[in-house]
Amino acid sequence: MQARPQSWRIGQVTVTKIVELESVGGSRFILPQATREACLDIDWMRPHFMDDEGRLKMSVHALVIQTPTKRIIVDTCLGNDKEGRGVAGWNNLNGPFLRDLAAAGFPRESIDTVMCTHLHVDHVGWNTMKVEDRWVPTFPNARYLMARSEFTYWQAKRDSAEHNAIFDDSVKPVFEAGLVDLVETDHRICDEVRLVPTVGHTPGHCSVLISSEGHEALITGDFVHHPCQMAMPAWASTADYDQEQSTRTRREVFGRLAGTRTLVIGTHFAGATAGHIKNDGDAFRLEV
């Protein structure tokens, strides 16, 4: 990992990015309309979010929010030792994520809140870790917050071996350990941090809004996967469960934030990862 992780200050709050995986290209499975030809036209994406060949850069990372009273990890990436994942490279990982987290000043025991923006594979993985043959909570001193509507949806779904594996190895063990608080999608975590519903990607999807001393930042979650969707809000992700709703959410949130001082911190944005949304014709762009 980088010697010093990227971080941002929002008033009295800091947000620190802990990277698990980064990729260039290979994102068509998630954003099929984002061909190289189509993306090359979106020039402002270079160099942070696209290379010179039009291949998209993406990242899987966690964001640690440190407030005066809380230490919150937002989304827990893929995790080590997981099996049954649909993307081959996401199985049996053996990465240094927990070491990097501790090196950044956040040993896992010191985390008091885990917030999963939604319950997809790359957002719940480090909820648990394998000890001998069991999945145990990685963050034993944390409350794990999940939107009630999100949890209920996935608990009932049980429709594929992959979904079942994800729920059983990364959600159920923390629930059974009594560490989960099911919350509403507009839940306030502390004075500076609250959830904002941004549904469409999943039924109970939340973004995380940070406000302190007149400064504001929004951690996106996956209502937007890549900044190309600011230029093309209708480029829905194959993982969006309701693509019309996710497109409405993107237009609504981008429209609300465009031209404001709210820092947008992307959950899968590579490179600079954060920026400000600007109006750009009848769409938007991210200024870093």
Ligand SMILES: [Zn+2]
């Ligand atoms: Zn994701």
